[in-house]
Amino acid sequence: MNIAFGHSNMDMDCLGSLVLVKKLFPDYRLVKSNLIHPAARKLYNIYQEYFDFLSPNDLRGERIDRIIIVDTCIAARVKEYFNHVQKSDPAIRIIDHHNLENCDILGAQVEGATFGANVTYLGKLAIQQGVSLLPEEATIALAGLYADTGRLIYEHVCREDFEVSAYLLDMGASLKLVKSFLESIVEDEQILVLNQVFLRAHIRVIQGHSILLSYVELEENINGLAAVVEKVMDVENPDAYFAFFHIPKKNTVLVIARSQKAKIDLHELLQRYGGGGHQAAASMKITNRDGRKFFEEFLSYLEISLKPATRARDIMTRDVHTIGENMSLMDASRFLEQVDLTGAPVLNDHGVVSGFLSLRDIMKGRRASQMHAPVKAYMTRNVITSDGYITMREVERIFYKHHINRIPIIEEGKLLGIVTHGDYLKYKKYQGIAT
Numbered sequence: 001m002n003i004a005f006g007h008s009n010m011d012m013d014c015l016g017s018l019v020l021v022k023k024l025f026p027d028y029r030l031v032k033s034n035l036i037h038p039a040a041r042k043l044y045n046i047y048q049e050y051f052d053f054l055s056p057n058d059l060r061g062e063r064i065d066r067i068i069i070v071d072t073c074i075a076a077r078v079k080e081y082f083n084h085v086q087k088s089d090p091a092i093r094i095i096d097h098h099n100l101e102n103c104d105i106l107g108a109q110v111e112g113a114t115f116g117a118n119v120t121y122l123g124k125l126a127i128q129q130g131v132s133l134l135p136e137e138a139t140i141a142l143a144g145l146y147a148d149t150g151r152l153i154y155e156h157v158c159r160e161d162f163e164v165s166a167y168l169l170d171m172g173a174s175l176k177l178v179k180s181f182l183e184s185i186v187e188d189e190q191i192l193v194l195n196q197v198f199l200r201a202h203i204r205v206i207q208g209h210s211i212l213l214s215y216v217e218l219e220e221n222i223n224g225l226a227a228v229v230e231k232v233m234d235v236e237n238p239d240a241y242f243a244f245f246h247i248p249k250k251n252t253v254l255v256i257a258r259s260q261k262a263k264i265d266l267h268e269l270l271q272r273y274g275g276g277g278h279q280a281a282a283s284m285k286i287t288n289r290d291g292r293k294f295f296e297e298f299l300s301y302l303e304i305s306l307k308p309a310t311r312a313r314d315i316m317t318r319d320v321h322t323i324g325e326n327m328s329l330m331d332a333s334r335f336l337e338q339v340d341l342t343g344a345p346v347l348n349d350h351g352v353v354s355g356f357l358s359l360r361d362i363m364k365g366r367r368a369s370q371m372h373a374p375v376k377a378y379m380t381r382n383v384i385t386s387d388g389y390i391t392m393r394e395v396e397r398i399f400y401k402h403h404i405n406r407i408p409i410i411e412e413g414k415l416l417g418i419v420t421h422g423d424y425l426k427y428k429k430y431q432g433i434a435t
Contacts, residue, residue, distance in 0.1 A: 016144020313388025
């Protein structure tokens with residue numbers, strides 16, 4: 001027998017991957033985890049006939065020749081299956097989109113790529129092989145792809161995710177149904193916890209990052225806590241969020257974390273405590289610890305472990321073109337044209353920023369036939385400046401609050417550099433998921 005399975009507590013990307021495995025490798029039987037992630041249960045309940053799953057218990061006494069594992073390469077996450085594979089030495093093939101360097105399943109043939117979803121890799125194989133899907137199968141796969149890519153807007157999304165999405169839509173995937181499966185806050189218990197979290201959540205600035213924290217005690221663990229965390233993350237929009245759920249009855253602390261910054265790698269941070277996941281989404285379970293004491297311990301750990309936030313001085317343009325306040329508007333206009341700028345800081349005779357001259361200011365002088373007047377007569381004097389230690393979140397706030405596109409950076413009375421919209425957008429594109 002040849003079998004295929006994904007990680008325990010199967011999520012939508014895992015289910016989407018398995019439905020594609022069934023089409024790509026029809027001689028393999030799918031095996032279901034004993035746990036289905038709450039966010040994926042509705043999808044599974046509606047479409048379970050399209051999987052035709054075996055249970056792990058069905059593997060007892062069977063000779064297993066080949067195994068395909070999807071969406072994980074970590075042995076602990078597939079232990080429930082291997083506990084039932086007996087008297088077999090199967091060839092193992094892993095298809096995963098996570099960091100394959102962490103693979104600890106011995107003897108496995110590993111393949112994959114850093115796509116936004118595991119469905120994407122298998123979807124690429126289906127495209128290459130000309131595989132046709134039923135609309136229901138395409139809907140399952142698209143739900144998995146959208147779930148793992150945040151509907152194609154997460155930072156790790158790539159071109160291939162869009163290509164496979166288009167293929168699945170061509171196969172008849174229903175966006176309306178996919179949307180219904182991604183609606184994650186539906187249970188009364190989730191809504192009650194969501195209200196508690198909003199009441200207790202607070203921001204703490206750590207190493208220049210805006211970190212949202214919440215600590216809530218629960219009578220019992222409930223399904224769908226990750227969805228609650230993601231909803232709070234959407235509303236509060238911090239750089240990162242660490243949600244602590246303490247269940248005293250079970251002496252357990254659940255930590256669910258989300259990040260919007262490349263500098264805050266959650267997988268790396270939570271590994272110390274046996275947790276992990278993705279760079280932007282991770283979790284951990286702590287047992288036999290006092291919840292409140294562990295919360296305080298973890299905050300201390302963040303203080304020393306988080307990398308400092310990017311500051312204005314890290315991204316600013318240092319070679320700044322300036323204009324003297326006694327220069328004529330005509331000469332200033334020619335200078336700006338020569339250096340291809342629409343404005344520049346104005347310095348007085350002591351090298352101190354005294355204003356800012358834009359093309360709009362020059363146009364006022366031209367309309368008044370005063371192009372030979374000094375720059376200081378037409379420049380904007382109320383210049384918004386800052387020092388180099390403001391964070392990117394503060395840079396963004398200044399741009400939008402004051403409707404400007406340049407911030408001169410001044411330290412000890414001298415012009416050190418300038419942060420432009422271009423500098424800020426380059427940072428957003430290449431360094432940070434969010435500010």
